[in-house]
Amino acid sequence: MSSGYGMNGGPSRCFPFWQEVLACYVVNSNEEDASGRKKCSPMLEDYYECLHHKKEAARVQALQAAYRKAEAEGGYKANPPTAGQIRNLGILGKEEDSRAVLGSK
Incomplete structure (x- = not known):
């Protein structure tokens, strides 16, 4: 669900994938240089697959x-x-x- 909450009130099924994407962004990028975000594309792809299949x-x-x-x-x-x-x-x-x-x- 777009709210971030699942059907039964807990976290959505794709929330762990989203956490991986955010962690990758935090580790691999900073305000001056965003080129490290390219390393996060596999995690982002997994997140999109979880959402859209x-x-x-x-x-x-x-x-x-x-x-x-x-x-x-x-x-x-x-x-x-x-x-x-x-x-x-x-x-x-x-x-x-x-x-x-x-x-x-």
Whole structure:
């Protein structure tokens, strides 16, 4: 929520990310030189992702498109993925399972 408070009265879900951004700005910049703020762009990007979920939405759309394409080609009927492969879709360190399910190289 824009007030900084969550739905149940506590801090909002993105408040910890905002604290990281502010801490980075305090450490890396001063009144005379604001060039240190460039170091804070990863934290700011994480904060924006928490607010808007744009990267997550793009990833979900890509997975859905790949699934629809494979379903249209009939690829799953011949060689269906295992339950473990489906659970591991999009998880770091489990890229080989994602490739096996999605059929990408």
